[in-house]
Amino acid sequence: MNETVRRQSILIATQHEIAHAERELDAVLSIVTRRAQELSEADGAVVEMADGDEMVYRSASGSAAQQIGMRLSRHTSLSGRCVGESRVLSCEDSETDPRVNREACRKVGLRSMVVVPLQFLGQTIGVLKVYSSRPNAFGDAVLPLLEMMVSLIVAAMSAVSEAEARKALSISEARQQTLLRDVLASVTEGKLRLCSCADDLPEPLTPFGQPVTLAERMGLCELRNLAQEAARFAGHPESRQSDIATAASEAGMNAMVHGGGGVARVFTGANGIVRIRVEDHGSGIAMENLPKATLARGFSTKATLGHGLKMMLETSDRLYLLTGPSGTTVVIEQEENPPLPAWLADAFE
Incomplete structure (x- = not known):
């Protein structure tokens, strides 16, 4: 050689x-x-x-x-x-x-x-x-x-x-998300649960009706009616039936307008719990926009789940949110009777 x-x-x-x-x-x-x-x-x-x-x-x-x-x-x-x-x-x-x-x-x-x-x-x-x-x-x-x-x-x-550098950025972003999750949970009295992965979302309960396809304003009325029927079936008073229907409608509207459409599923469980899960494949909502979207009625990020988030929080007991570049999942939860505010619940513990 x-x-x-x-x-x-x-x-x-x-x-x-x-x-x-x-x-x-x-x-x-x-x-x-x-x-x-x-x-x-x-x-x-x-x-x-x-x-x-x-x-x-x-x-x-x-x-x-x-x-x-x-x-x-x-x-x-x-x-x-x-x-x-x-x-x-x-x-x-x-x-x-x-x-x-x-x-x-x-x-x-x-x-x-x-x-x-x-x-x-x-x-x-x-x-x-x-x-x-x-x-x-x-x-x-x-x-x-x-x-x-x-x-x-x-x-x-x-x-x-x-x-x-990527590792440090990932750690920094994780810390920021943890801080944001805690702040949003505090200002919404525990109603908003910001999730970091799919495992953080609540598990589905017993399906109520069939999945609803949301596209080009189709399916919104069907979702609203199905949510109200599920609440009636679970024994919710009329005012709370109307609330969960409103929250479901807002979530469905966001999936259609900002996420390009999606799928909604309604579930019922023990103790009168109703859950509505809405998924889309939009671009997600930026973390920095969540505080405004949470606190300001009608705020829109021109991305998934901007407009209507405050309304959903006002008309449901809990809202789980998982959002990212590949889409957004919202799980709205309501019990038969309104839960005690977080500050009052803590006082009884």
Whole structure:
């Protein structure tokens, strides 16, 4: 195998290994140091990271494998100089190069080396170094190969940073949703239950009638009548029959106008409970619009479930809301008799 083919095979193998490293930075660094040593036929390879006035061995292979964690002064090492100058530096013979610590090189058996800067987000944060016990061990052909290996490290660091940023954003959004859920539950006296997943929605009870298709203002009257019949069947007084019918109508209207249509189902259960579940596949309602939609009659977000949310809260005992980019599910619940306000219920506990 000639040298060009050998190096191409190593590069291909490196990219394959990194692709299966699952964005684990330490695994990528280990792969790069090992393959960089192989590419350059060096005795050892090291990824050093700048840490204040020191350079830290973050990953190492070959004769340097046992030196991970070792610290060197930035001011007396070629690696430190490389970080400061942000350019490739090489030492052909440590015995005659005044830039290196001759005694330190002798201790590790180093005679020649190449250090390539590792730049991330506009700053030089470390180096990739290969070294040999032989003087003049590295020719010019090695430099572009090492720079390519450094680019693989940078790509891995970018992927890790992006993944960490997404994770942090997800955590932040989850915290915001938890806070919003608690605030909305408080200002609605426990009526509005903001759900984060389908498991948070109440389980269906016994179906009452058939599912109602909501499309182009069709099905709205049928849903209203079915909700009222279910409330009458459950023993609700006339005023509450009218309330649950109004809430169902508002939920159905929103599904049609803002969600492009949907499906409504009515259920009844023990103790006179009536539940109405309305689902659509609209674009959902943005979290930041929920407070206004909850507190302002007639507020519309021009997305799923804007107009009428306040009316639904006023005419039902509880409202479960699950909303997102793939659609919205509303579950309206009413008992035979109005439950005690949350503040009064707490007083009796």
